[in-house]
Amino acid sequence: MSKSFYITTPIYYPSGNFHIGHCYTTIIADAIARYKRLKGYDVYFQTGTDEHGQKIENKAKEAGITPKEYVDHIVSDTIHLWDTLHISYDKFFRTTDKIHVEAVQKIFTKLYEQGDIYKGEYKGLYCTPCESFWTPIQLVDGKCPDCNREVHEVSEEAYFLKLSKYQDRLVEYIESHPNFIQPESRKNEMIHNFIQPGLQDLCVSRTSFRWGIPVPFDEKHVVYVWVDALTNYITSLGYMGEDDSSFQKYWPADLQLVGKEIVRFHTIIWPIILMALGLELPKQVFGHGWLVINGEKISKSLGNYKDPREYIEKYGVDAVRYYVLREVSFGSDGAFSEEALITRTNADLANNLGNLVNRTLSMVHKYFDGKITNPNASEEIDVELTSMICNLSSIVDDKMESLHVNEAIEAIFEVLRRANKYIDETMPWVLAKDETKKDRLETVLYHLLESIRVSAVLLEAFMPDTSKEILRQLQIDDKSLSYQDTLCYQVGSPSPIFERIDKD
Ligand code: ME8
Numbered sequence: 001m002s003k004s005f006y007i008t009t010p011i012y013y014p015s016g017n018f019h020i021g022h023c024y025t026t027i028i029a030d031a032i033a034r035y036k037r038l039k040g041y042d043v044y045f046q047t048g049t050d051e052h053g054q055k056i057e058n059k060a061k062e063a064g065i066t067p068k069e070y071v072d073h074i075v076s077d078t079i080h081l082w083d084t085l086h087i088s089y090d091k092f093f094r095t096t097d098k099i100h101v102e103a104v105q106k107i108f109t110k111l112y113e114q115g116d117i118y119k120g121e122y123k124g125l126y127c128t129p130c131e132s133f134w135t136p137i138q139l140v141d142g143k144c145p146d147c148n149r150e151v152h153e154v155s156e157e158a159y160f161l162k163l164s165k166y167q168d169r170l171v172e173y174i175e176s177h178p179n180f181i182q183p184e185s186r187k188n189e190m191i192h193n194f195i196q197p198g199l200q201d202l203c204v205s206r207t208s209f210r211w212g213i214p215v216p217f218d219e220k221h222v223v224y225v226w227v228d229a230l231t232n233y234i235t236s237l238g239y240m241g242e243d244d245s246s247f248q249k250y251w252p253a254d255l256q257l258v259g260k261e262i263v264r265f266h267t268i269i270w271p272i273i274l275m276a277l278g279l280e281l282p283k284q285v286f287g288h289g290w291l292v293i294n295g296e297k298i299s300k301s302l303g304n305y306k307d308p309r310e311y312i313e314k315y316g317v318d319a320v321r322y323y324v325l326r327e328v329s330f331g332s333d334g335a336f337s338e339e340a341l342i343t344r345t346n347a348d349l350a351n352n353l354g355n356l357v358n359r360t361l362s363m364v365h366k367y368f369d370g371k372i373t374n375p376n377a378s379e380e381i382d383v384e385l386t387s388m389i390c391n392l393s394s395i396v397d398d399k400m401e402s403l404h405v406n407e408a409i410e411a412i413f414e415v416l417r418r419a420n421k422y423i424d425e426t427m428p429w430v431l432a433k434d435e436t437k438k439d440r441l442e443t444v445l446y447h448l449l450e451s452i453r454v455s456a457v458l459l460e461a462f463m464p465d466t467s468k469e470i471l472r473q474l475q476i477d478d479k480s481l482s483y484q485d486t487l488c489y490q491v492g493s494p495s496p497i498f499e500r501i502d503k504d
Pocket of ligand 1: 009010011012013014020021022024025050229230257258259260261262289290291292297298299
């Protein structure tokens with residue numbers, strides 16, 4: 001039986017159109033999920049939408065429709081965007097799904113009955129756009145430290161989750177599980193800035209709006225949206241539902257990807273809920289950086305973005321996927337610009353990859369009518385390229401295991417660059433003029449085909465359409481990830497994979 005791998009993205013707020021920053025998290029999760037499938041794992045990749053809360057209620061009111069009508073429209077648009085980007089999610093989960101609502105109510109009741117949730121009075125500062133409570137010392141210039149907007153005082157009867165009770169256990173867990181919070185810098189930030197100063201019990205219900213999951217034993221309260229949202233990672237698997245076989249199979253999650261501003265929810269509130277429920281914690285929460293434009297986070301509230309579909313229509317899905325996967329070192333912030341997207345597409349995809357495939361297939365047709373085997377007339381000059389092909393899969397594996405996704409993709413492009421250089425060094429057009437060099441010419445072209453084949457198989461994780469198209473042109477079924485000596489190629493006609501984009 002294959003090993004399972006459960007990977008999640010955050011569930012997104014359907015409070016407006018999605019931007020390339022949301023696509024970034026989702027494309028990276030998709031590349032990791034596809035890569036794990038390629039390696040034979042039984043992958044469960046989940047994404048979805050976080051549909052409750054005051055912000056959504058307010059937006060729906062402004063639009064003169066019900067909150068459910070409001071989110072339905074955005075959710076169907078989101079699914080369309082993910083499908084356009086070839087996101088290979090196994091589950092798109094909505095927090096308005098009945099199975100989730102019922103399970104959250106059971107979780108809340110269980111925690112209340114066992115004394116981890118209790119009733120009290122809340123007085124504090126609340127940021128509605130972020131759905132976050134803050135203490136006065138956490139504010140920056142009197143405003144929300146995340147979004148720099150006004151917070152307001154709230155005072156109401158409320159239920160509280162005993163975070164304080166679990167503080168020591170949480171610190172101990174984080175310290176004894178070095179992979180739990182990654183990258184390392186985020187772990188230090190959580191411990192020193194948030195946990196060690198002392199965890200206060202968390203207000204986990206609201207009475208000032210209605211668009212949420214009602215507390216089943218006290219219906220004027222709705223469940224705090226972060227408790228509702230975080231539990232999606234288990235309710236979607238059937239936890240507390242009629243059929244929990246997926247939960248038994250996939251929990252604990254292997255990897256939960258989240259943006260850096262929501263690491264604290266995922267590494268403080270979420271593990272404490274799990275501890276209180278007596279469940280295992282996810283193996284890793286990885287906090288990635290933001291895509292920024294002119295130094296500022298791309299965000300709905302700043303409105304500094306275009307619909308990602310504009311880029312997809314102009315440059316193609318795989319150019320967009322490649323750019324976000326390749327350009328940013330995962331974990332750090334990275335600049336997004338249309339100009340850099342064009343530069344990358346031209347340099348890496350049209351020149352490096354596209355030309356290599358086109359030149360090689362054209363030569364295979366011109367000199368061997370498309371049919372090539374390996375006569376093994378190897379020379380010293382071949383060793384660097386063939387050993388790079390042999391090592392590629394293990395390099396990509398190391399990089400993907402440590403989530404250096406941009407370096408994994410770079411390793412593939414290094415082989416492609418080396419193969420282009422190999423053409424210039426071996427000069428097949430000169431070999432073709434000499435009848436006695438026929439075997440040597442065939443060997444050279446064979447090595448080139450192998451460098452393209454192995455790269456194309458690996459590219460399935462990053463650029464699935466491109467991978468499929470290259471393998472179609474090669475007309476080869478062999479998906480092995482190492483250099484093969486004895487394949488019989490009968491390649492198809494070359495057609496351009498990426499056109500150069502004219503900047504003007
Ligand atoms: O936070 N660059 O939803 P959300 C990279 N509903 N990532 C970005 C980004 C950018 N410019 N802008 C946003 C929520 N993101 C909650 C999650 S999970 C139980 C609940 C990322 O729609 C952001 O960091 O505001 C976050 O991880 C994700 O998009 C969803 O943001």
